[in-house]
Amino acid sequence: MTNQHQALPFPRDFLWGGATSNVQAEGGIDEGGKGINVYDSLVVTPEPGVEPIYSDTAVASDHYHRYAEDIALMAQMGLKAHRFSIVWSRIFPNGDEAEPNEAGLAYYESMVDELHGHGIEPVASLLHFDMPDHLRVAYNGFASREVVDLHTRYVEAVLTRLAGKVRYWITANEINTAPLFPRLVAGSEQPDGDDPIAYQALVRHNILLAQARAALAIRDLAPDAKIGCMIYYGPSYPASSKPQDVTAARWVNDLLFHLPLDVIVRGEYPAWYPLYLKRRGVALPAQPGDVETLAAGAAVNDYIAFSYYQTGMITGPDGWGAPAAEDALVQNYFFGGEKNPHLDRTAWGWQIDPEGIRTAAASLYARYGKPVFIVENGMGVDEEPSEASGIVEDDYRIAFHTGHVEALRQAIHIDGVPVIGYLVWAPFDILSSHKEMRKRYGFIHINRTHDDLRDLARTPKKSFHWYRRVIASDGVDLGAE
Numbered sequence: 420m421t422n423q424h425q426a427l428p429f430p431r432d433f434l435w436g437g438a439t440s441n442v443q444a445e446g447g448i449d450e451g452g453k454g455i456n457v458y459d460s461l462v463v464t465p466e467p468g469v470e471p472i473y474s475d476t477a478v479a480s481d482h483y484h485r486y487a488e489d490i491a492l493m494a495q496m497g498l499k500a501h502r503f504s505i506v507w508s509r510i511f512p513n514g515d516e517a518e519p520n521e522a523g524l525a526y527y528e529s530m531v532d533e534l535h536g537h538g539i540e541p542v543a544s545l546l547h548f549d550m551p552d553h554l555r556v557a558y559n560g561f562a563s564r565e566v567v568d569l570h571t572r573y574v575e576a577v578l579t580r581l582a583g584k585v586r587y588w589i590t591a592n593e594i595n596t597a598p599l600f601p602r603l604v605a606g607s608e609q610p611d612g613d614d615p616i617a618y619q620a621l622v623r624h625n626i627l628l629a630q631a632r633a634a635l636a637i638r639d640l641a642p643d644a645k646i647g648c649m650i651y652y653g654p655s656y657p658a659s660s661k662p663q664d665v666t667a668a669r670w671v672n673d674l675l676f677h678l679p680l681d682v683i684v685r686g687e688y689p690a691w692y693p694l695y696l697k698r699r700g701v702a703l704p705a706q707p708g709d710v711e712t713l714a715a716g717a718a719v720n721d722y723i724a725f726s727y728y729q730t731g732m733i734t735g736p737d738g739w740g741a742p743a744a745e746d747a748l749v750q751n752y753f754f755g756g757e758k759n760p761h762l763d764r765t766a767w768g769w770q771i772d773p774e775g776i777r778t779a780a781a782s783l784y785a786r787y788g789k790p791v792f793i794v795e796n797g798m799g800v801d802e803e804p805s806e807a808s809g810i811v812e813d814d815y816r817i818a819f820h821t822g823h824v825e826a827l828r829q830a831i832h833i834d835g836v837p838v839i840g841y842l843v844w845a846p847f848d849i850l851s852s853h854k855e856m857r858k859r860y861g862f863i864h865i866n867r868t869h870d871d872l873r874d875l876a877r878t879p880k881k882s883f884h885w886y887r888r889v890i891a892s893d894g895v896d897l898g899a900e
């Protein structure tokens with residue numbers, strides 16, 4: 420890694436910041452006209468014999484009531500940008516109303532104004548685990564074309580209100596995970612008896628169509644905006660130099676990551692995808708006009724946004740090329756995966772690989788020629804303040820982010836990648852995607868447990884002060900003290 424005393428600074432306009440999902444942070448579950456969404460209704464069932472340690476979303480981190488306090492703390496940390504999500508069920512509580520909820524629009528306008536008041540660039544996500552639950556129950560989410568239409572109407576309502584106040588827009592969060600985690604990401608569940616590959620192809624196509632229509636709506640209503648769509652990106656390494664392993668890793672990366680980006684950025688499915696479906700007896704579920712819409716949406720794309728947490732490792736199976744063997748590789752990646760012997764892991768089993776963020780940024784830029792924006796990166800830890808100091812002494816988090824910042828410096832200054840910014844997940848503690856309050860990512864501690872709200876006091880962790888020095892020095896000062 421680069422010696423910090425010789426470190427080249429990051430660009431002066433680099434967007435150092437933080438990122439949250441508002442459904443995981445807000446609470447205020449039934450306030451301001453909000454409807455229940457797919458994250459609110461998600462029931463996390465632990466394995467038999469495991470104590471349930473999950474939370475509901477009634478209060479979460481109480482960001483709904485305390486966003487001004489939280490934004491003021493972000494400003495103290497020196498954040499230049501903050502990514503948040505506009506909760507669909509606050510704008511259309513059921514999703515199919517004729518008119519948007521004014522209280523919801525006013526709430527996010529107030530939040531954006533608060534960010535601007537502290538000199539923080541708003542980065543707004545339009546789909547982040549927040550589909551109105553009514554659309555899941557009544558329409559089966561993005562398995563329905565009607566929901567694509569309803570999503571477009573939601574986007575237009577938000578843009579009509581906020582077009583002049585938000586420059587960076589993200590059309591969807593981790594869109595590539597929709598086929599594998601459809602209930603949370605796409606508000607949909609596979610009907611009994613449906614072919615799983617056909618169902619995944621339908622959900623994948625409709626959510627990609629929805630993001631393309633969202634991009635076109637943003638360009639129409641906010642011509643000067645910067646538009647990107649976000650994927651979860653954790654590229655796989657081959658387990659060895661064995662050609663079979665190399666091919667398997669390439670195939671997994673293509674299906675999980677490059678397939679959606681080919682549509683989002685290039686406007687068309689890659690040549691291998693119709694063959695992949697055909698070998699499984701499935702047809703591409705496109706309707707007249709879809710090809711043109713996907714191409715038009717790609718034409719207005721400005722950047723690639725991605726979350727980065729870890730890398731994977733793949734061993735090629737026997738009988739390579741058989742659909743069952745290919746499908747097993749994907750399931751293995753997302754539901755456990757192989758342990759890389761060269762990497763440490765978090766308590767949740769996520770492989771810690773700072774070098775991988777450089778690989779991710781460089782490979783995406785080389786493939787697509789678009790600036791990249793890291794809009795999530797972080798480390799979840801079960802932690803509490805030290806009795807001696809009264810704060811969370813999270814040197815492990817500092818070490819985690821130090822490694823990733825150094826790798827990004829190399830991506831910029833050695834690989835020549837135009838990186839827009841680095842948004843840490845998360846500026847303050849929020850619920851995890853599976854409603855775990857104990858899985859803390861924040862740089863600010865929230866005083867609550869999974870079932871005891873305590874006083875919800877905000878206290879900066881040791882990493883808060885570290886990140887402030889990093890930002891103030893344009894990434895040169897990475898010292899822990």
